[in-house]
Amino acid sequence: MYSFKDDYSEGAHPRILEALIQTNLQQMKGYGEDEYTREAIELIKKKLKHRDVDVHLLSGGTQTNLTVISAFLRPHEAAIAASTGHILIHETGAIEATGHKVLSCEVRDGKLAPNHIQAVLDAHTDEHMVKPRLVYISNPTEIGSIYSKGELEELSRYCRSHGLILYLDGARLGSALCSEENDLELSDLGTLVDAFYIGGTKNGALLGEALVICKDSLKDDFRFHIKQKGGLLAKGRVLGLQFLELFRDDLYFELARHANAMAKLIKTEIGAAGYRFFTHSPSNQIFPILPNWLIAKLQEEYAFYVWAKIDEDHSAIRLVTSWATSEEVVSALREEIRKAARN
Amino acid sequence: MYSFKDDYSEGAHPRILEALIQTNLQQMKGYGEDEYTREAIELIKKKLKHRDVDVHLLSGGTQTNLTVISAFLRPHEAAIAASTGHILIHETGAIEATGHKVLSCEVRDGKLAPNHIQAVLDAHTDEHMVKPRLVYISNPTEIGSIYSKGELEELSRYCRSHGLILYLDGARLGSALCSEENDLELSDLGTLVDAFYIGGTKNGALLGEALVICKDSLKDDFRFHIKQKGGLLAKGRVLGLQFLELFRDDLYFELARHANAMAKLIKTEIGAAGYRFFTHSPSNQIFPILPNWLIAKLQEEYAFYVWAKIDEDHSAIRLVTSWATSEEVVSALREEIRKAARN
Amino acid sequence: MYSFKDDYSEGAHPRILEALIQTNLQQMKGYGEDEYTREAIELIKKKLKHRDVDVHLLSGGTQTNLTVISAFLRPHEAAIAASTGHILIHETGAIEATGHKVLSCEVRDGKLAPNHIQAVLDAHTDEHMVKPRLVYISNPTEIGSIYSKGELEELSRYCRSHGLILYLDGARLGSALCSEENDLELSDLGTLVDAFYIGGTKNGALLGEALVICKDSLKDDFRFHIKQKGGLLAKGRVLGLQFLELFRDDLYFELARHANAMAKLIKTEIGAAGYRFFTHSPSNQIFPILPNWLIAKLQEEYAFYVWAKIDEDHSAIRLVTSWATSEEVVSALREEIRKAARN
Amino acid sequence: MYSFKDDYSEGAHPRILEALIQTNLQQMKGYGEDEYTREAIELIKKKLKHRDVDVHLLSGGTQTNLTVISAFLRPHEAAIAASTGHILIHETGAIEATGHKVLSCEVRDGKLAPNHIQAVLDAHTDEHMVKPRLVYISNPTEIGSIYSKGELEELSRYCRSHGLILYLDGARLGSALCSEENDLELSDLGTLVDAFYIGGTKNGALLGEALVICKDSLKDDFRFHIKQKGGLLAKGRVLGLQFLELFRDDLYFELARHANAMAKLIKTEIGAAGYRFFTHSPSNQIFPILPNWLIAKLQEEYAFYVWAKIDEDHSAIRLVTSWATSEEVVSALREEIRKAARN
Secondary structure (H helix, E strand, O other): OEEOOOOOOOOOOHHHHHHHHHOOOOOOOOOOOOHHHHHHHHHHHHHOOOOOOEEEEEOOHHHHHHHHHHHHOOOOEEEEEEOOOHHHHOOOOHHHHOOOOEEEEOOOOOOOOHHHHHHHHHHOOOOOOOEEEEEEEEOOOOOOOOOOHHHHHHHHHHHHHOOOEEEEEOOOHHHHHOOOOOOOOHHHHHHHOOEEEEEOHHHOOOOOEEEEEOOHHHOOOHHHHHHHOOOOOOOOHHHHHHHHHHHHOOHHHHHHHHHHHHHHHHHHHHHHOOOOEOOOOOOOEEOEEEEHHHHHHHHOOEEOEEEEEOOOOEEEEEEEOOOOOOHHHHHHHHHHHHHHHHO | OEEOOOOOOOOOOHHHHHHHHHOOOOOOOOOOOOHHHHHHHHHHHHHOOOOOOEEEEEOOHHHHHHHHHHHHOOOOEEEEEEOOOHHHHOOOOHHHHOOOOEEEEOOOOOOOOHHHHHHHHHHOOOOOOOEEEEEEEEOOOOOOOOOOHHHHHHHHHHHHHOOOEEEEEOOOHHHHHOOOOOOOOHHHHHHHOOEEEEEOHHHOOOOOEEEEEOOHHHOOOHHHHHHHOOOOOOOOHHHHHHHHHHHHOOHHHHHHHHHHHHHHHHHHHHHHOOOOEOOOOOOOEEOEEEEHHHHHHHHOOEEOEEEEEOOOOEEEEEEEOOOOOOHHHHHHHHHHHHHHHHO | OEEOOOOOOOOOOHHHHHHHHHOOOOOOOOOOOOHHHHHHHHHHHHHOOOOOOEEEEEOOHHHHHHHHHHHHOOOOEEEEEEOOOHHHHOOOOHHHHOOOOEEEEOOOOOOOOHHHHHHHHHHOOOOOOOEEEEEEEEOOOOOOOOOOHHHHHHHHHHHHHOOOEEEEEOOOHHHHHOOOOOOOOHHHHHHHOOEEEEEOHHHOOOOOEEEEEOOHHHOOOHHHHHHHOOOOOOOOHHHHHHHHHHHHOOHHHHHHHHHHHHHHHHHHHHHHOOOOEOOOOOOOEEOEEEEHHHHHHHHOOEEOEEEEEOOOOEEEEEEEOOOOOOHHHHHHHHHHHHHHHHO | OEEOOOOOOOOOOHHHHHHHHHOOOOOOOOOOOOHHHHHHHHHHHHHOOOOOOEEEEEOOHHHHHHHHHHHHOOOOEEEEEEOOOHHHHOOOOHHHHOOOOEEEEOOOOOOOOHHHHHHHHHHOOOOOOOEEEEEEEEOOOOOOOOOOHHHHHHHHHHHHHOOOEEEEEOOOHHHHHOOOOOOOOHHHHHHHOOEEEEEOHHHOOOOOEEEEEOOHHHOOOHHHHHHHOOOOOOOOHHHHHHHHHHHHOOHHHHHHHHHHHHHHHHHHHHHHOOOOEOOOOOOOEEOEEEEHHHHHHHHOOEEOEEEEEOOOOEEEEEEEOOOOOOHHHHHHHHHHHHHHHHO
């Protein structure tokens, strides 16, 4: 049984483990003050062509989101997210547990646009309601779509002119930036958003996310927040070494490109077989709509999530590829689909 | 420059890295539902000779403390800790950030006893004050002392008869249980305390603590709390594999015994040289009181914390040994002390 | 300019002020331990024909809601409310500020039914999401509708069989219970819901709400929560005396009946004039749909909220009556409407 | 049995009730936007000779303290208070419930001085500890002592030069400012502290405290915080009218002077009888040390708290006077003491 359920089913890219082994017995300072972490941070800043940012390495996505949002907001301020937003549904109320409401916007394709946010602002007019203050987006979104540079620029302009903080959850940022439809560069993010994180866990690391804070007024005392929320690892080197390895050359992007390529191969085959898709997702998650009999057949050999019921006979499924998805596995799956389609 | 600053300066015990490599490309379920985590949990339960406990693997000590305490307490309830308690001082208000006061008890040797707690209960009599409800202890304590079985039994009886939850922070539990003065067994904890954690980070793991919840009424829904506080790693296998390796045979205890033995060697030498100690610490942290000229001399080759000023000419320092401290390094340090003492 | 904006534009019913004056210089214990508060509580219990409840007097609705919900829920648990629910929108994130998410249900008439709640339960299946635990309803709802006894019984059965706490916000409870369509008695609430409050502020008191906790497991230590959240008034007598006066005879219900009667008179006139209503609201808030020219005309002499735009030429407005609304004012308004309708 | 237990045993000064009655049926806007509240605020600003402050009326002291401190601090920041501080002990962890630690300073006379604060700053040096940020003082303190102008100036200079917010709890501010040892004026506070409140509840109001925010950067959005914490009364007029009455002429100070005078009469008598005092308290709380037999005798006719055991035969008691304490009662108490002393 091969799993297309997610992009964190395997361990880490072998080069990362190798780096851990090579440096294992060197003594290093704790809590992210080691040389590897410093080096990784410098490397990320360099990739951002924009040295005036602060970079912090944290252990996971929910940890990063809750630390960021509680650090950035005052008690009466709220976050805005798409109705599919990860913080809205899939983090067990982590944001609310730090005291902040998350306001939901109904969107079709997972992406927030100024008009969605404007509607929220229009509805929150006085001190009897929370004050919307931070816009949370993901790229790619939870349903695989990606933001174009134009869309992000528009969002960025809107947020700045309305005093809103723009925060981008990049759990799968590699996949977005390596999408063939993408026209954003990593360094654009340093100027377009106020903070974002570069996801390691879902792109080859054992664990780890690199948070980048771009806006000056949000930088102060951030390590206090990481420590207070339990995210400051004693052996911070574990995070430093991984990001060092991912960004020393372009391994991070190479891994993401591979995941995307594998998704594309599957997608093309499914399209050729005449099936449609639930969402337009040019990243490493695809959502084909398949007849239930085919889904049942595929489930004999593959694990994946059934995402949504479409009609009595069809459902959308989610297939996720990763840096570790092999071409052999993808070929076998394609063959399966091809055969099925012929019947 | 060799560091005796802490027990997390190196990476992980080589067997742990080996285990990560051997299993790296196996696909596993996420969020701690993988087979390695299950196996590790079964192993820990077996060592506890007490299968009716729940075990969860978390990423770090502060994360564990804040998740536990916020899960166990109602909003008006408070924790009690020794004045040297880690949660009281060194976790950036992590407990208060979840809404709970930590009440401090002045103690001499880092250890809480029923009379300290009784004084707190006596002072908290009505609804204008918080309700003391959870007793937080560490073994070993922050200053290296350990609880005897008798002391822990007494504390346990007291807490049970007063409706208090007894929680033990075991960041360095291995060192306590392997101390030559120790008469507690790991399995005793399962009956004497309501919850405790077995520290991995400070005893050979890259990261990870194994939380054991003994009291039935505290077990419900605990995974919700871990997720909400950001502690549920996507690749939970990383924690599972480490504890599996630490407890498969007695590696965990072997590492702790080594750390203690190295501390003992240094301690004996310092004692033989005629110096005294700031606290009685039969574990892997020792606190010798040395003349300032000797401290300055040692600082030329070793890194360590100066803990407290004793008088104009003397200070207490803290030396911490670990699974990775080599006998060679210890011999060299002993020789240095011996020479110095002769002068 | 006469205001129909709300039911808290005037001070208190004169009998309440009289009671404050008569007792003013008597010395009383503080913090709600005075004799008047005790007497008021006994009186309310008696009206509830159900002495096994706890009653607490608090200063306002938001204060009561946040104190109740944070006291009743564990950190990972959430409240469920209708999309129009007061706690969802109009309390500046007070519930989230205590750490809890409020899950929204789209409903038409302001009322929650088991099917709405079931949909929320169906969508919250594991520890990656909050655990729905408390159902928040208002009677009357924020749009003036009321629950029938049958509806409340059904909701009560559903909540009990699903382990959910049922909490009723009775900011305008008097108006609901005195509605001519009502078939619930105050004493029914003691058996059908787990907690509710009897609103004083909007029915003749200067300030004050009487919280009734019916379910045993929710009663413990409640005064700690009131104090912690800032709701324990030093001069608790101010609340005690008011509820004593409101429930000594049936003043509370008399005042609510008057408010309802005034609303009914206006409603009848508007209906007779051929206009329809935005919601079915047999309580002291009505929402007529009027032509914009008429609204403009009424605004010359009356203050009220324009609630919703219906089409280019029509809007719904909200008119609220109270214990203090005089028949003269209502007659004048009716005459205005009658005249307008003739044009 | 006459009570000297506290200064909130009676209702309100009769002029306040009279004002409530006179205005009772006037329609007013809710939530503190009524004309009386505006007028009261203007009056307070005028008394402050410093119009560039914001004034808000809240319902009680704990409510004010928790709203202020949670609004002013970021999550990792902490308050500093004297070991006798009200927020530290007597508010059921209200401050911690909003996420903030309160750091305690051992002081003798209830008053904080720069050296106490400096010791806290010295001990909090990095991100593993909370960041001390707000200094909480009370005037008079919880044990009746008062700050001189010089002391407050020194504290003010210190806080400003160290980036600390200085907040003064004025639950009994009238008594401090009317003390014969006082050299502070109300208007001095507007320049010396960053925020403070003028206590109404303990000086003749039914309930209510007037919060004054002096520092510009702390003013923004404060009404959101009041609403979120449940402190925005629907009938804000109740607070407005009371402060209007208290400050229209100098009633507020007159009442405080009376309370102080009554305390002084008792104090003088006790001193003349040869007894000493537990603290130096030139305000409306006094703490005589009396022989236990005399305490027992007084308890036959008077209620008061026994504050501390001094030796086997003596204890300190607390006697509190108020605006409502009559000279007759005081005379009778003095006579009792005089007689007792003769025996």
